[in-house]
Each structure stands twice: as C-alpha cells, then as structure tokens.
Amino acid sequence: MERRAFLKAGGASLASALMGSGMLTWSARSEAATISQTLYITDGTKTMPDGVSLYVKGYGTTANTPLIPAPSIICQEGDTLSITVYNMLSVTHNLVIGGLVSGSAPIASTGDIAPGGNKTLTYTIPSGAAGSYLFYDNKTSYNRFLGLHGGLAIMPAGISNQLYSGSPTFVKQQFWILNDIDPALNTAVKNGTTIPTSFTPRYFTINGLSSRPPGAAGHGDPTIDALYDPRSRLSGHIGDRTLVRMLNTGMCSHAVHTHANHMEWLTDRGTVRPSVWKKDTLYLRNNLGKIDAIFPFEAPPDAYPPVTSGHFPMHLHDEMSQTAGGGLYQFGSMTELEFL
Amino acid sequence: MGMKGGSGGGGGMGSACYVYPGAPATPGFVTPDVLFQRGIYMNGSMTFDDGNAVTIWGFTDLAAGGGGGMGGGSFPSPAMRVTEGQIVHTALTVNMMWMHTVHHHGIEPSQENDGVGHFSWDVTNGTYTYQWRPSHAGTYFYHCHTNTPLHAEMGMYGGLIVDPVPNPNDPPGTKRAFANGPIYDVEAIWAADEIDPAWHTLQWSAGTCGGDVGLNNLNPRYFIITGVDGANSALTNPGVAVTMQKGQRLLVRYICAGFHPQKIDFGGLTATVVASDGRPLPQAWQTTSIEAHSAERYDCIFQPTTTGTWTVTVTYYHWRSGAVLGTARTRINVV
Numbered sequence: 145m146e147r148r149a150f151l152k153a154g155g156a157s158l159a160s161a162l163m164g165s166g167m168l169t170w171s172a173r174s175e176a177a178t179i180s181q182t183l184y185i186t187d188g189t190k191t192m193p194d195g196v197s198l199y200v201k202g203y204g205t206t207a208n209t210p211l212i213p214a215p216s217i218i219c220q221e222g223d224t225l226s227i228t229v230y231n232m233l234s235v236t237h238n239l240v241i242g243g244l245v246s247g248s249a250p251i252a253s254t255g256d257i258a259p260g261g262n263k264t265l266t267y268t269i270p271s272g273a274a275g276s277y278l279f280y281d282n283k284t285s286y287n288r289f290l291g292l293h294g295g296l297a298i299m300p301a302g303i304s305n306q307l308y309s310g311s312p313t314f315v316k317q318q319f320w321i322l323n324d325i326d327p328a329l330n331t332a333v334k335n336g337t338t339i340p341t342s343f344t345p346r347y348f349t350i351n352g353l354s355s356r357p358p359g360a361a362g363h364g365d366p367t368i369d370a371l372y373d374p375r376s377r378l379s380g381h382i383g384d385r386t387l388v389r390m391l392n393t394g395m396c397s398h399a400v401h402t403h404a405n406h407m408e409w410l411t412d413r414g415t416v417r418p419s420v421w422k423k424d425t426l427y428l429r430n431n432l433g434k435i436d437a438i439f440p441f442e443a444p445p446d447a448y449p450p451v452t453s454g455h456f457p458m459h460l461h462d463e464m465s466q467t468a469g470g471g472l473y474q475f476g477s478m479t480e481l482e483f484l
Numbered sequence: 485m486g487m488k489g490g491s492g493g494g495g496g497m498g499s500a501c502y503v504y505p506g507a508p509a510t511p512g513f514v515t516p517d518v519l520f521q522r523g524i525y526m527n528g529s530m531t532f533d534d535g536n537a538v539t540i541w542g543f544t545d546l547a548a549g550g551g552g553g554m555g556g557g558s559f560p561s562p563a564m565r566v567t568e569g570q571i572v573h574t575a576l577t578v579n580m581m582w583m584h585t586v587h588h589h590g591i592e593p594s595q596e597n598d599g600v601g602h603f604s605w606d607v608t609n610g611t612y613t614y615q616w617r618p619s620h621a622g623t624y625f626y627h628c629h630t631n632t633p634l635h636a637e638m639g640m641y642g643g644l645i646v647d648p649v650p651n652p653n654d655p656p657g658t659k660r661a662f663a664n665g666p667i668y669d670v671e672a673i674w675a676a677d678e679i680d681p682a683w684h685t686l687q688w689s690a691g692t693c694g695g696d697v698g699l700n701n702l703n704p705r706y707f708i709i710t711g712v713d714g715a716n717s718a719l720t721n722p723g724v725a726v727t728m729q730k731g732q733r734l735l736v737r738y739i740c741a742g743f744h745p746q747k748i749d750f751g752g753l754t755a756t757v758v759a760s761d762g763r764p765l766p767q768a769w770q771t772t773s774i775e776a777h778s779a780e781r782y783d784c785i786f787q788p789t790t791t792g793t794w795t796v797t798v799t800y801y802h803w804r805s806g807a808v809l810g811t812a813r814t815r816i817n818v819v
Contacts, residue, residue, distance in 0.1 A: 344701055360502060403600065406590075406761060423760060424590045424779075464699060470697055470701070474602055
C-alpha cells in the first residue's frame with residue numbers, strides 16, 4: 145500500500161498534487177495560497193518482512209487504500225491549510241497537526257470525525273511557524289502507531305532553500321518518518337480486544353517501509369525496499385545539500401546514524417539549536433520527537449584515494465531497530481545514501 | 485533466500501543468510517603509515533561483580549600475538565590510535581568459520597572500506613585491508629557491522645582515537661583534543677554499554693535466516709564502563725576510574741556504546757564539552773550531565789580546582805518506556 149506520494153504546491157496553485165518523485169518539491173511564492181488536501185481514514189493490511197500480515201490504518205487519498213505515511217504536505221507561512229478528512233471506519237477518529245515544539249499542544253484539529261462522517265480542518269499559518277510537523281490521529285494514544293500519520297513542511301514565506309529564515313541552506317528536502325510496530329497492538333485494534341498496556345515493537349519502518357538487503361525478495365523495489373524508496377533514500381551529487389525532516393511517530397527513541405558524511409544538526413524537538421553541530425549520530429527522541437538536519441553530500445572526508453561516489457547506509461544505531469520479527473538483521477529501519 | 489555463509493565454532497553452529505562473503509584486494513592499495521592487524525575471538529568472557537559471567541566476542545591484535553578465533557581476548561577490543569592525515573590500514577583476518585567486518589564508526593571512507601557487509605562484503609576465509617585516512621581529530625570507535633545488533637552487543641568494539649598533528653609551537657609531548665583545541669594532561673575513555681545475558685548465548689549468525697531470536701528486545705542486566713562492571717568495580721578499576729592532580733586538565737572521551745539511551749552525570753563537576761562525534765563544537769558547552777544515544781561521542785574537559793572525589797553515574801533508560809534500566813558508576817579522584 146505504500147506509494148510514492150508527495151505534494152507539490154508551487155506558484156499560486158491552490159490545490160495539491162501528488163508527485164512521482166520522492167523529494168518534497170517547492171517553489172517559494174510572494175503571495176499566500178490555500179493548500180487543499182482530501183484524506184480518507186481507512187484500514188487494510190500490510191505485510192511485514194517476515195511475511196506476517198498486520199492490520200493497519202492510514203490516511204489515504206482514496207476511500208479504500210491507506211497510505212503510510214500519508215502524502216506529505218508542503219506549504220509556506222501565510223498559507224491557509226484546508227484539509228478535509230473522511231472517516232471510512234466504524235470508530236471515531238481525527239486529524240491534528242502537532243505543535244512545532246515536541247510536547248506542545250496541537251496547533252489545529254479536525255475535531256472528532258464520526259464513523260462515516262467528514263470534517264475540514266482550516267488553519268492559516270502564522271509567520272514564525274516554519275518548521276517540520278507531524279499530523280496524526282490523537283483520538284487515542286496509539287492510533288499514530290497504526291499508521292495514521294504524515295509529515296507537514298512549513299517553509300518560511302518566500303524562501304525556498306532555508307528551514308527557517310537565516311538557516312543554513314539546502315537544495316533538496318525529504319522526510320524520514322520513523323515508526324515502530326508491535327503486532328499485539330495492531331491485532332488488538334483489529335479484534336476490538338483490550339489494548340496492551342506495554343509494547344514490545346517487532347518491526348521498524350522509515351516512511352512506512354523496512355529495508356531489504358541484496359538477495360532478499362523485494363530488494364531494489366522502491367515500493368517494498370526502504371533502501372530504494374525515493375521518499376527515504378538520499379541521492380545526490382557532491383553539493384546537493386539535503387534537508388532531512390526527521391519525525392518520530394513511533395514508540396522508541398532512536399540514534400540516527402549516517403555513514404559517509406556528518407549531518408548539520410539544525411533543530412531538536414522543534415527548537416532551533418544554539419549553534420550548528422556536525423554529528424554522525426543524532427538522538428531522536430520518542431514521544432513525537434523530531435530533528436531537522438542537513439546531509440551535506442560532501443566527498444567522504446576520510447577516503448583514500450579520494451572518492452566522490454558510492455553507496456552508504458543511514459541506519460538507526462539502536463540496533464534492535466535493524467531487525468524484523470526478532471531476527472532478520474538488515475530488514476529494519478534503514479535507507480541508502482547514494483553519492484552519484 | 486540470500487547468500488549463505490560459513491558457520492560454527494565458538495559462536496556456535498548455524499547457517500547464515502543475507503551475508504556477503506569476501507576478502508578481495510583493497511582498491512588503490514598503498515603503503516600505509518599505520519597498520520592494525522586484527523583477528524577475532526569468539527570465546528572470551530566477562531565476569532560481573534555478582535560472580536556471573538557471559539561469553540564475549542571481540543577483535544584481537546594479531547601483531548601482539550592475539551589469537552584468531554576460538555580463544556578469548558581483551559574487552560573492549562584493542563584501541564586504535566592514529567594521527568590526522570595518516571594513511572591507515574586495518575587488516576582484518578577471519579577464518580572460514582565466521583564472518584565479520586570492521587566499521588570505523590564516524591570515519592567516512594570509501595564504500596569498499598566502510599565495513600558494512602551488504603554494501604561491500606563480510607570478511608571470511610581471508611584478510612581484507614580497510615584503507616582510510618582520517619581527516620578530523622577526535623573520538624571514534626570501531627565495531628563489527630555483520631549481524632550488528634548481536635555482534636556489537638557481544639562486545640565486538642574498541643576505541644578509536646584520532647590525534648591532531650602536533651603543533652610545532654607546542655612543547656614536546658603536548659596533548660590536544662584537536663588542532664588548536666584544548667590541551668589535556670590526563671585522558672579517560674569511557675565506553676558505557678549494557679549487557680543482556682540472554683543475547684550472549686546466541687551463535688554468530690543468529691536470526692539472519694529468520695525466526696525470532698529476540699534481537700528486537702534488549703533487556704540488560706549489567707551495566708558496564710569500558711568493559712568493567714559499573715556496579716562496583718568501575719568505581720576503583722584503574723583502567724576506568726581517574727586519578728589526577730589538582731590543576732591538571734582531564735579529557736574524558738565518552739562513548740555511548742550501548743543500544744539504549746543514556747545519561748552521564750558528572751557528580752557535581754562541570755564538563756566543558758569541546759567536541760562531539762569527532763568534530764569540534766562551534767562553542768564549548770558547559771554542563772553537569774549529557775543525554776546521549778547509541779554511538780554518540782562527547783569529548784569533555786574537566787579542570788577541578790579542589791581535591792576530592794566525584795562519583796560519575798551513567799543511567800541507562802529503556803528506549804521505549806524511558807524506565808531506568810540500571811546504572812554504572814566510576815570516579816574522578818583529584819589529589
């Protein structure tokens with residue numbers, strides 16, 4: 145059910161469009177616009193790397209196919225978001241846009257959406273709100289773990305290459321939305337039984353997918369393999385500085401580790417860092433933690449002879465997350481860093 | 485099903501999947517300035533303060549007479565120490581019974597020399613020489629990147645320090661954290677790790693062909709600093725606890741070597757954090773504690789102005805619940 149689905153809102157366009165590219169594409173505007181999106185809360189099943197099929201929920205663009213994560217939305221300060229959400233399921237759901245600072249109250253909500261009903265969230269983005277946001281269902285504490293989540297990028301007004309006015313610049317941007325899955329939760333929700341009070345995740349995803357190493361079924365398929373998913377994979381030439389908006393919708397804290405280059409660490413939990421540190425490993429908190437960082441696509445500095453191309457991993461260094469079903473190392477939350 | 489690998493030995497018997505055996509020639513091989521010859525051991529052990537012990541795997545120094553498989557060795561593995569700009573070779577020899585790699589964490593070489601199995605090869609039945617040239621002084625570590633959750637937990641890691649090129653204007657013997665960085669007199673490397681004994685009964689390729697061997701669920705019972713039990717031993721072990729003179733400057737290289745998040749509290753001393761992950765900070769950061777996650781490193785300068793003893797505590801938190809899993813303690817003694 146995973147789709148390469150990203151939204152483009154360029155010029156004075158008032159409607160969103162789903163793009164085939166994995167990257168968030170953006171052209172700054174001098175005027176505000178209304179960004180419209182229609183989403184359907186629906187359910188389905190998703191096959192884990194070990195073949196286990198799990199019940200999931202997601203925000204889709206059609207009435208019967210959940211997308212995990214939801215199509216990303218990009219807009220700029222001053223725009224008005226108009227998100228209409230249809231609830232196709234038999235229990236009440238919602239969609240909220242989480243606050244910029246982790247732990248702060250949501251900035252907008254549809255309110256409760258009854259089964260079969262719909263609500264429209266309308267929110268005009270104030271200046272100073274530029275940053276990375278998770279939208280999700282907070283009707284329960286666990287709905288976002290089931291797949292009801294997506295990324296919202298708010299750009300500074302009129303700026304196309306900065307996270308916030310005055311930030312280091314980038315030429316590309318992407319989301320890494322991390323999730324952890326405990327089948328006991330998914331099964332309990334499906335069967336309407338008691339929700340577990342403690343979770344032990346067994347599957348780990350980045351933008352809804354897990355990696356598949358060479359030789360595995362699905363390796364190289366961008367709809368299955370997180371190594372090749374263009375929403376996740378960073379691919380660039382030297383100098384293609386890429387902003388990565390990392391959102392943790394899952395249960396666990398993570399250590400995000402890039403090979404080949406250190407990252408420029410811009411924000412932690414929605415707050416701009418006092419200065420930009422260069423890090424090869426970043427502590428991404430659970431409970432809706434978030435980080436913005438730039439992967440600079442510089443020549444790997446310690447190669448001899450020097451190189452400018454190659455393939456490297458980004459993986460989580462809390463290595464339990466690199467497994468599936470209690471084993472299968474290399475089938476977890478990982479993607480590829482491709483130096484063209 | 486993926487490629488099959490070798491099996492057996494001190495890590496136990498068993499088939500392996502999604503491994504990429506190889507030991508090819510090094511692209512662009514040149515004569516190095518520094519050579520590390522590493523073997524592996526698969527039957528070491530560590531005994532804790534309560535008398536219990538677990539199996540430990542690690543790397544050996546073949547040049548120093550280290551063994552090549554079934555025996556034991558030091559834990560952590562022998563440290564590597566090099567100088568910025570040197571061409572370094574890490575020659576890893578593994579026999580046909582196992583597969584391993586060396587990933588120099590934080591060092592950023594070419595793909596072939598990065599030591600990640602499925603992006604290059606898992607070394608077996610021969611020697612692969614990783615060639616790299618460090619460009620930034622600082623604190624790193626090296627570890628095996630084959631079936632990484634298990635092999636790193638089993639102990640296959642060691643410290644890796646890159647020193648700056650000596651400043652010709654400094655007196656001989658001057659030690660700096662990085663070029664034009666702070667001078668230090670005393671150094672400590674604290675690799676804080678946690679041990680789940682249940683994982684230490686597994687064979688080297690456990691779980692790679694599927695099946696639930698519990699690698700998603702690390703429930704540590706022991707908490708260690710640089711291979712020493714943090715329950716009591718690390719409080720006094722001379723390889724961990726620091727004894728320094730008042731007026732001296734201490735550099736602590738803190739490595740978060742476990743998989744769960746940690747907090748290191750310096751017991752009332754204030755650290756001046758000057759670098760992280762092998763890069764100087766734009767401005768030094770003063771703090772009495774640091775929260776860190778797996779594989780982060782922080783370089784901390786201390787210059788106590790009074791004599792005394794400070795107890796440093798590393799607290800380990802569950803990655804999901806945030807519950808305290810345990811603590812490890814050591815000391816800074818200023819005399």
